[in-house]
Amino acid sequence: MADIRRRGVAVLGVTGLVAPLTLALGTAPAQAASCTTQTGPYQKQVEKFLGRPVDGRQSSGDCQAIQAFQKKHGITPTIGYAGPVTWGVMDLMTRQRAVGSNPNKDGKCPVNKGRIACVNLTLQLSWIQDGKKLVYGPVPVRTGRNGYETRTGAKKIYWRHIDHVSTIYDVPMPYSQFFGGGQAFHSVGLSMWNPPGSHGCVNMTTTTAKKYWSLLKTGDDVFVYGRKPGT
Template identity: 30%
Template sequence: MRVRRVLALVVVVALTGLLSGAAGGAAPTAEAAVTAAVGLLPARLQEAVTAPAAPAPAAPAVPDAAPAAPVVLQQSRQQVTSVRVAPVDVPGTPCTSIARACVDLSGDQAWLLDDGGITYGPVPITSGRAGFRTPPGTFPVTFHSRDHVSSIYDAPMPYSVFFNGGIAFHQGSLSQLSHGCIHLSRTAAQEFFGSLDRGDLVQVVA
């Protein structure tokens, strides 16, 4: 604050010198007027005015940016399967590596598969009776129902895993044919229920 007042005083004195010089004839230069004005100040104030300005503090060094963390791409089992160029046969089954569950209607057997290999099975099954034959094809799992009851036949269908409309894997009789569903033992039905996810492919072979 004191330095500002000193500088203001120097400017006033310098301007006064310029004006008086102009009135008397030869006007001093602005630099000479300022120098003369500073010379009129006390020694302590001259030092304050003429002292060199303190250098500006250096900007803090910015560390190099940390390397970006690697991006981890998570893919579902269905996405990974979809990029395979060509499915391969799964040894011991009539199905291919795109399937997570395989059903052999003529052999009355079923398996759980993963990455082209058998993870469970074969287990015995029964399928649709005459007039209600289980259609062959490849179908995605659509939903699960732990304690399902058929709204058409008013029959219990525990551990249902639906994959083709109203057709599902579920616990059922292995001595009687179904109305299109795949009957499994209680143990096998629980295994299929816990292993198959929505979107997993079920391959049914005639």
């Protein structure tokens, strides 16, 4: 948690450090950072996602492509193995893309509140809407890992601090907008798909966090719903 000090009052907060997908790592070959020759349980799915020849057999080219994806998104071990974590991230990306420009198709984020920031934990997506009008997004986000879940329900932004720093983890939380029990929107310098997840905050890219900062203000509504995979 992060301590927030305002007018002499200490408020406990939760800061997000890492990313969004908490899935069991499973049993991977015990090899160093070099490419593995072993075929993973999600080989075909991963090959298809990466645009590789889909034959279900690990090749040097497959391993290098998988390894590059793992390094980009902070998935460990980075040995090019097509395991459950790697495929889980790819599957989430696919489902996020399928949403398109209609993130509130299910109508679960309230449309009678005026401007509101919505967070879909299941798809790890967030957006800002005004009534039924989409104002910004949807964008990928990282929410709380298992044991540090981002709390669901209707909330309001109660404090904003553009240069906030966590006093527990001693890490920067730029463009922080706190909306519930110390949990906040803020930017991080990691991939939005870097497992396992935050310590409760809704992590964003710097571009997204800046946009949220410009569009939202203290007192604006936030609605969080769904359940993050792996929690």
